[in-house]
Amino acid sequence: MVKSNATIEKRSWYILALTVFMTYLLMVMGTFVTSTGSGLACPDWPLCYGSVSPPARMAIWFEWGHRLLGGFTGILILWSTYLVWKGYTGLPRRLTFAVLALLASAVLLGGVIVRIEAPLLTGFIHTLVISSHLIIATLVLICLVFTLRYVARSNEAGSKGSFGFLFIAVYAQIVLGILVRYSGASLACADFPLCNGALVPSFDNNAVILQFIHRLGAFFVFSTALVMLYKAIRAKADISVVAFTFCLIVSQAAFGILIVLSGMYLPFIIGHGAIGFFLLGWLAYRSMPTLFNQRVSARMEA
Secondary structure: OOOOOHHHHHHHHHHHHHHHHHHHHHHHHHHHHOOOOOOOOOOOOOOEOOOOOOOOOOOHHHHHHHHHHHHHHHHHHHHHHHHHHHHHHOOOHHHHHHHHHHHHHHHHHHHHHHHHHOOOOOOOHHHHHHHHHHHHHHHHHHHHHHHHHHHHHHOOOOHHHHHHHHHHHHHHHHHHHHHHHHOEEEEEEEOOOOOEEOOOOOOOOHHHHHHHHHHHHHHHHHHHHHHHHHHHHHHHHHHHHHHHHHHHHHHHHHHHHHHHHHHHHHHHHHHHHHHHHHHHHHHHHHHHHHHHHHOOOOOOOO
16 A cells, blocks of 8 residues: 655645646746747747757747746656655546646647648648647646645535536637637627627628637626526625636636737737636636545545
8 A cells, every 4th residue: 555644745735736837827828829920930849940049039939938838847747647646546646647648649749730830731620730739738737637626635616516517618618719719710700799790690601600609608608607606695605716706707708808809919818818727727626526526535545
């Protein structure tokens, strides 16, 4: 049996928390890199212009900095995985194994994107490959947060499963948003609250359809969170937690609207991504006990 050790348990929590934060930061920086068109500033991989010290141009260092941050985050993921496998069995090991598999996929896909991005990838294949990279990153974040919640040994699920439902809805909305972003459909509806001057637009354009579905999804998520807030206030339970979640969703929606009204202003794009990824991690943490239908106060195996 694995030796029980409170020091290992505490260290696991700290390293996992740092790993989650750095993964989140990496995703936000990735949004910045792609939004500034710096994603292909380094024409080779894993080096940049064949060197670890590439030419001193801003776009190049945006991309190279993103890669360096990714390397550091990868080391943290390996370290946290080692600690989890040393101190726990069962679910935490399965989650960290999934993280390693996803991380390997993300690294390989990143190399593919750099090496054959243009002009070989076009249309649907282009959208699929670019979107898959970020979707994998969201799965890595979710698995890390689930593991962190397990190690934290907190039993509070909150709102009798409502967070689990909201988490699934938000994740579906984020994946849809990634597809909108990388298919070039962000401004397919150039106004708000209407879509090209109509409450229900003409569905003769795939970009418009995708953007309109994304808006419907946002309305569904907002409505769900509003109902949760109403129920929490009536029950006088979880009010602060649900209110905070509702504020995150409203802020996320507000940045999405500002992106459209401003014509893709960069700070609004970064804010939209940063809040969205934070919301995803927050909901994953809150909903983990409900989704896995178990108490997560498991002790380290003695």
